[in-house]
Amino acid sequence: MEHYSEDGNKYTSEIKELGELREAVRTPERSQAGVELLMEYLCQLNFVEKRFFNSKRHLSLYFHWYDCLTGVPDSQKSIGFEKGSILYNIGSIYTQIACKQDRTVKAGLMQAIVHFEKAAGAFKYLESRFSSAPSQDMKHETLTMLVGLMLAQAQECVLEGRLIGGSKEGVFNCAQIAQEAAMVSHKYSQTYKRMSAPESKNYLPFSWLSMVETKLHFYKGLAHYYIALALMEQKDSGDMAKLKLMFEAIHSGVAPRDENNGLKLPATAEERKNLGKAHLREAVVNHEESIRIHNLCKQLRKIDTFRDILQKTHERSLSKFSSLEEEDDFSEIISVLDILPQSEHSTVSVSPDLSKVKVRDIFWKLGPINVFNANNDWSAPRSVTLERDPSEGFGFSVRGDSPVVIADLEKGSVAERCGLRVRDYIVGIGEVDTKWAKHDEVVRLVRQANLSLTLVLVTPAPKPETPAHRPFSTISLPASPTKVQAQTPAAATERERKSHNRISAPWMFVRRNSNKDKNGTPDRPKSTPNGNIILVSNGNLKNSHMVNGADIEL
Template identity: 45%
Template sequence: MQNTSTDIGEISNVSFSGARDFELSLSDGASDEDDDDDMPLTLPTDSSHNGSIRKGCDPFAQTQRSKLQHRRARINQQINKEMRMRAGAENLFRATTNNKVKETVALELSFVNSNLQLLKEELEELNSNMEVYQTDSDAISVPMIPLGLKETKEVDFTVPIQDFICEHYGEDSSLYDKEIKELIELRQAMRTPSRNQAGLELLMEYYNQLYYLDQRFFSSHRNLGVHFHWYNMYDSLTGVPSSQRALAFEKGSVLFNIGALHTQIGARQDRSATAGIDKAIDAFQRAAGAFNYLKENFSNAPSLDMSALSLSMLVRLMVAQVQECVFERITITTRDTKVSSQLQLAQEAAQVSDVYSLVHQTMTQPLMKDYVPFSWASMVQVKSEHFRALSHYYAAAALCDHTVSSDREECDEESDKAFLKFYVNIASGQTLSLILQNPEKRRKLGKDHLRRAVMRHEEAMRVHSLCKILRKMDILQDVLCQTHKRALEKYLELDREDDFDEIAEAPEIQAHTQQKPDITPPSFTTVQVSDIFQRLGPLSVFCARARWGPPRVICLQKREGGMGLTLRGDSPVLVAGVVPGGCAEEAGLREGDYIVAVDGQDCKWAKHGEVVLMLTSSSDREVEISVVTLHSHDTQVERKAAMLSHSRDKENSRQRLLSGAKGQSSASLLNWNRKKKREGSGVAKKLGSTFSLSFGNIRDTEAIQSLEEFLNGFSSSSGFFRTEKARNCSGTSPGISVLVPVALTANMPR
């Protein structure tokens, strides 16, 4: 912004050649570093918002995945209906004293409960379905575990937003019907995203748009009255959606779906080639980053799928699937049969087995085992056993397929060192060295590994046979049977009729990986959006947190001495001073008013020079201007809320790309707390810092910590105010000394 001060009292002699822009930041008392942290990149243009909200949406897609999603949504609605019927019947049963009515109600309750049980079983089967998300490739590979999208009900923003625009902003709400319709269409479109990058961008676009929605319409002194309903991702016990009025719940659910869509994209990749494996690794790492972001920045979630325990399990599951993809890539790229290569494969397989074992432990915890689909837990256990078997198989291959005589080209010392680091516990290096140099002992040790491999494969097949959903997955059964057959055949090759030695237990293999999974946090700046409701004015001033007086229409008479007012800043232009006794003061114009229209032409986004030109170019002797007055925030309530929430709320961040910046700053997600619904919570938005919002009352306050600093500086007697000399643009009008708060002169993004 340019720093401009224009004396309209001498308006006829004004020259704009030396004018400087000046931006006044009164949105929430924060500095420029505090206001652009969470704001998606945007430009204040008047271009229409079309074309983008449909891209990435497949509302009428007839794929197996979309049919599954539609069936899940329909069953959720049916369960919700049956639950309401049961609640009403139970209330009637308790209220009535007529025995005949009680018998009828009891009979009806039995039918309702039976229907509920059938619906929940069907929903559980749908939530357990993994096959529809897998790749269509003919290559045989172990299936991955994807997540279905959270379902939500439609939300009609029309009446609440219209009322808020009319009462808070004092404008005709019918003028914003197009914007409201666009917002509703955007939310409707993001319910059915396509399973590709365009679908991810659609979800991210809506998430970024929620920032503007929060700033425009969610205030501390008024409840917008919009309820957001989201179904639990794998809740087959209740089927009832969680409902919250807080926008944090909406944001968290959208981010969960971003992570879920990444898992579906990863599961559909053809992992028979390195290109597909790399795409799958990237997708699962991004999914892990999304779930980890939720885990670190949300607390007291209203639904189990977004609880800390559930999100921790999902992060571990995604990391395990990344590790599995790393193993698959090594098996493809490793063409040689050297001892070191076989040992590397064995250790990689052991690493995959370990991480899946950790996931299985998390899934079987008391709070999770009743909610996690049984097919998921079974699949994880199958993979843990399967890859443990593979680790022993490759260990046997390294021992038995290479003898000392045949491996003269290899360095015997390197092989010995590799084996010394290969096992978890060994009796002594000398003993192992003797075993490796003796072909017969190598054969027996390899046979012990193969025996354990066969046993592990059989255990994986046993667990697989116990799950109805997994039995339907032919490709998984083919993988298990092939690997079991391969290990068994190799074991029979080494088995001898005269081998009467005591069976020894093969030592445990030390897990090790060449590539550790990297959790990739969500990048919120990849999709740039424009504020749908930008016609309301610059967000730094025209926001829900601001307290406005009623709009006033003032008629200014043009006199020979000028209009008697001084303007400063732009977008919007501020009345910085009013000449005592001038026509502006007589008309009712006050210092601190914002000019929003001149002769019926909106000028909230107009620059300083444009507004001055509007005032001076009118041929009439009278100019009609519309102004609004910004009242101070309820600082007492906000400071109290900040003290209550400062020690309780978790801070959070998301990366944000600033215009012209070389690096990235962090932005925010949200924090919720249903138990503290009546308490406010602070928002301190700072460049490279974080902020948090109370889930129970997300609209209470914004920029509390920055506001406290503002108030502390205001009470200070030194260093807060500076005197600025207004420029004498024409060379004839006298300079004006203006007291300008330092904290309010910083450049604030809108």
């Protein structure tokens, strides 16, 4: 607390509260309550960083993290590392909430989609703001892979939602399900490519790669299976107009592999049968490949439910294909194109909305954080007692809120003689702490002081003329952009003089019969019999009710 010239013993309860919160986030609930707890701590870390971590110097304080897959400990002297760890845990809990949903009902599937997308958003948020990670699980490649994996699982839930209660009949419905399955396969394929990168492949468990590769083939086969159903087993399979639209949808932009590519619109039942058979053959091949990859992994072989699904789906495709096989079938072999991925809901990452987390700055008693923070410097607090005669004022004006600032000093006044300075912050009046005090409250306390006024003041250190280069940060949360306009000191002074709003216009505690009053200078309001104040605006006098922040003579 040396930076704030405060006694650390006065903040024992605040330090204890922060320690208890940090201890609680080590074992959060695997629920929305656990996510909210982590977000609360993350927001507190932002306050703590601004309060105690100067961007130009580092504290000798280590933050620790254990790699989620290897358990290898890492540490950094950066609070950004702690924030990155919390974001990672937020994403992890979202995945656990998604996996706990009942995916046999529509509501459970919707919740699974929502939480998988939020998990992807947390990892993407971390990936875009985190650098120089010491552990492999927080490196850019791993986080990008995790984003893709979460979105692929969410897309899988979208397809399951279409299939709940059985698929509807019709060429278009079958084609849409096929494209949904192709989208799932496509997203798992992208994830598998990221996993197969040398650095990631050596780090990730073999079961992860096997599962993703199994699913990309499984859903690719499922896409071809539903196209075969559309061609052969629907009541409208012979509707050429619908078939044409289906072909345009599922093959738009797909490059043919050879001349026997099945792009020709099947006009007869025999042609539809041959093309459907070709899609079934592609389905069988992909399902067999998914079973083969699944069986190569010892851990996946233990998941009986998943193995049963693979087997049953393969047997269904193989049964339909076998029923079409004939010994004397010498028809031309057709190679089919991949199905164009398309979805009614293409999953996207949803970033964590930290603005909805309402937290109180634990160390709020140190004062408004925009002024009293680790990057600002000011003098040690000094106590000044002003004694005035009944015939004179204190001779200073104030402006602003939280904290109120000395705006001006009257030459030769009590305030000037006692050492008050323009831009001093009033952090106390008598025994009252005024760091958070509003303008009106400070004015009331000054008036109550009568002839003797004790102020506690701090003087802010001058700002450098040129902004310092922002130092490298491990992780930073987005700040609201501000438009900065260069200005001369003269222009700034002129604008301050003309300002008459609540925040910038000062209260003036001066002598009742000061020189300024006698000279009739139009920058001080005059009292009128009806209790109103005459405010000056562009040199014209106007009758107006007194407003907070306007100058007034005392």
